Amino acid sequence: MLENRKKITIAIASVVAAALTVGTTLSFAKDLNRTSSMTDLPVRAALMNANSNRYSKPEKYTRVENRLNLEGYVKLMEDEKLAVWHRDKNASIRIVDKATGYIWGGLASDKPEDMNTTWSGVGNSLVSIDYFDKKGIDKRLSIADAQVDKNYALKGNVLTYSVTYKDLGISFDFTMELKDGKLTFRLEDDTIKEEKDNYIGNVYFVPFLGSTVADELDGYMFVPDGPGALIRFSKPSQYLVNFDKRVYGKDYGIDKLVEVNDLKSSRPNDFATEEPTVLMPVFGVVHGVKQNALFATIDEGAEYASIMATPSGMLTNYNWVTAKFTYRQKYLQPTSRSGSGVQIMQEVRNRFDAAITYNFLSGEAADYVGMAKFYRETLKEAGNLPRREEKEDQIPLQVDVIAADIEKGFLFNSLLKITTPDETKTIIDELAASGIVNSTVVVQGWQKGGVGGSKPSSFNFESKLGGKSAYLELADYIKSIGGTLYFYENPVTANKNQIDLRSEGGNSLSQALIKLERDNNELWFKETYFVEAPKVAQYVEKKAEKYSENNMQAMAITEFGSKLYAENQQNNVTTRLEARELLEAAADKASASLESLALYKPNQYLWKYTDKIFDIPMVNSQYLFESDTVPFMQIVLKGSVDYYGPYINMSFYSKADMLKLIEYGAYPAYLLTGKSNTDLKYTTMSELYSTSYDDWKENITEAYAYINKALTAVEGKTIENRTVLSSGVVKVDYEDNVSILVNYTGRDYNVDGITVKAQDYTVIGGE
Known part of the structure; x- marks a missing residue:
């Protein structure tokens, strides 16, 4: 590293x-x-x-059957689309999609043979936390643990849980609400209490929901890495790291500014470029393409959330994906001018309300295309995607x-x-x-x-x-x-000659200037500095005024648009x-x-x-x-x-x-x-x-x-479907019955009487 x-x-x-x-x-x-x-x-x-x-890759479309049952569970709430079943013993749930009868849940049993007690609890229960003890050592614990007091009250389709980790002195309340076929978990910040020498780090809601063992069924996890990435269910492999990326990119005010650069644990070293970031607060799971899918959207607290996806063979033989809400983390506190230091715990926790919604898709909507179309409509309904692409002659x-x-x-x-x-x-x-x-x-x-x-x-x-x-x-x-x-x-980054570092430079939690340093002695400016977050916004507003005047x-x-970071200068804090x-x-x-x-x-x-x-x-x-x-x-x-x-x-x-x-x-x-x-x-x-x-x-x-x-041919049109017809051949369907066939291969491809030449494309339909 x-x-x-x-x-x-x-x-x-x-x-x-x-x-x-x-x-x-x-x-x-x-x-x-x-x-x-x-x-x-x-x-x-x-x-x-x-x-x-x-x-x-092309899809297999293998039929997927139910792997879970409702034995030991009691129905708690339901609406026209979903039924939610609950088990008191380990505070776990099963969700039935009424359209298909498919059952969603965590682990198939209370304690699988290949899991220890801690992981079994995490895999089954509604909520798990990471916490720091008085020595700053981080540990993980679910609410299924015997030392946890948990009480719940049901009012209509809203379940309110009160959770107390007795030995830790950590407690909080959270709700689970079923509405319009969507299941939303919410944790309000003012319910969190820390009364001993233990401190809350991360919170996970139903982290193993939709998890699978190795390649037991055909499907994948979807993560918003770059334009989007799939992690297909496969046999266990020995990975040293999982997918764990912060929503909206690193918080340069606290996150480490280095990445693992090792073929065994990271991506191939074929491009020395900055990795894509997570631009969207979403993730998903597919059990059988065009059959069953869940799609999660982080509604609140995305600024402090990360998307975690763990493939089979990493820690356990399970594939699982979740959102991690971070209230505290470790950061590097420098102890010398050379940059060396010690990892210490964030003293003041991040203050925010956390909320995540699980949406359940079936049939034609149950794949990454269906998720994208669902998200598109969600954004439009909320007024977050209001514009229309310009329709022009070229x-x-x-x-x-x-x-x-x-x-x-x-x-x-x-x-x-x-x-x-x-x-x-x-x-x-x-x-x-x-x-x-x-x-x-x-x-x-x-x-x-x-x-x-x-x-x-x-x-x-x-x-x-x-x-x-x-x-x-x-x-x-x-x-x-x-x-x-x-x-x-x-307005965000500059070399040392472009800004006054004392009055404009952004500061990290360790009270050091936020900067990126290049390992290239041939560069004129090896260091790139970040402007204080409030000043970035101020500069854009002032520039907009100047533009209008001129x-x-x-x-x-x-x-x-791609950098979001806190300002941590003492007595001048701006949170993320x-x-x-x-x-x-x-x-x-x-x-x-x-x-x-x-x-x-x-x-x-x-x-x-x-x-x-x-x-x-x-x-x-x-x-x-x-x-x-x-x-x-x-x-x-x-x-x-x-x-x-x-x-x-x-x-x-x-x-x-x-x-x-x-x-x-x-x-x-x-x-x-x-x-x-x-x-x-x-x-x-x-x-x-x-x-x-x-x-x-x-x-x-x-x-x-x-x-x-x-x-x-597709100016101003929406994408309605995408199919990989064969390895290297893709068909993209737009509204108004227009399609584009793309052939990446070295051979001509024939489909439905249409030939797509090697290394070429064909447009079907349109004017």
Whole structure:
């Protein structure tokens, strides 16, 4: 493990990784700044990876029968859809789906032979906790334990439980409510009491609900890793870690900033990039595809929750997935300037109400597609997905252009003009001449000092680029030909020259500045610092006001949507929940005052404010136990908001990648410069390896035409189904009877009289 360091994108590693992945023999000296056309794009990626966890596997549709019964259980509550049965002895439940008769529960018996008493209790009971003893050692205990007093009262379809861990001095109340076929667990913070030298750490509601033993039945666990990932039930394997990711990403105010980087315990080391985060507070379980499924949504306390999924062979032979609500955790308290320290317990617990709802799906709705459609409708009903995707004659193309950056000099630093407004206009004109007029243009580094020299708090145009007038003219011109110009902002992270660390730098619980440190001595700035969470929101609100005053109509914000962290400076604490509320208020204000707001891979709570989503995740973290990547997030969003894939010229350029954009309904994106990358070697952008527009313009034209032909047929339409017809062949069904067939393989594929050529796609239906 690398201590106190986190690997982010490393330029040459990405090039090498991309080359190795697609199986090409790039000559780096010759091809570093040269691209291929669509006709000779690397194609072996599809042949090599159709069966990998970057893609999806065909389903088996094996019939699943009941494994559980109701013996020893008493019916407590029911409605038209569900019946909930309870057993007093171990405080466990069984849930009957009335539509199918299928029984959901935890373990099949009170104490399985392959489980000890502690794990048996956790596997069966309604609630389990992790706690810290007076020495700071963490332990786990369920309410099934003999030393726990538990009493419950039933009123209608609401069960209220009072729980006291007598030996620990920990007590709390929680409720279980059945309403409209949904089962909701809730724990209100003010009921928690700690009266001895033991402290509550984590709380889990029915953690083994839907659990299975090894591969006893056909099915999987769904986790929102990247776009979505499946962990199929399989025979036990020896994993050193399970899936355990915090909802909305790490809390940089307390979480460790390093990750395990070991093939035996983590994902393959083929890309030295930051792992995808959990953008949605959901998870699910399928018992028999298109038969039985449960889908959980974290309704309250998601800021302090993690999604945990444990495959068979890790701790037990059971597959189980749950939400972990964290009230206290350990963190590193430095004891020296070198960064070494000791792990200590969080003294003040997180204050929040926890709530999670289990939804039970059956028939055609009982798979990850059904879960995504269910979640889509849930968000719409709550007003959290209100917009509709624009319906246009051609799809949009995202072009991020780097305008300027600081350049290191012998005695003094200077500004390097990388892509001027006139050069940007030339790029747009050339794209328009090739038929691309729906351009989503994002200009980075337009501020005084460029990308690496501008301050998150300031609002100043760089005069050496022509200033305000040049960019407003450019914005008007792009709008006149059918596009939009977005001004790029990063209010979250900065190098040490961009912020006042004493007044703006975010602070962790250990009272150290929150920062990421790169293990690369060639970098100009190895350390990236985080701005205080309240100031991030403040800067966005002030920028929105400035945009309105200066007739700037569109803003694109990076990091803002994907980073959620507390501010822990003494006497100036902002909790993670408070930080989320501040960010939402800022996004609401910006969205209301601008014509368009775009965010880079935003967390779910910001979707309703977003007109466009950039850099949408396209693959999971590739942990060895993750069997499939699935477009859960894309199914939720398609038809509601425009979303774009990763930059094609930043290691997302194989033929398989183009096909994946089409399959996932994602629009193409490029990061471009008016200069060659060798000219950037003394700037903060020195890691960019192939962004010169001249090198990519042929690829842009051909790739866009290829993708546009497919996705114009489904503009503004929702995804209604997705089927893996064969390994490497996928059919995506949209509303209005339009389908797209994608063939990643090296052979033509025939289905229902239709031939899909190798490494190609076919659109069925539509105009």
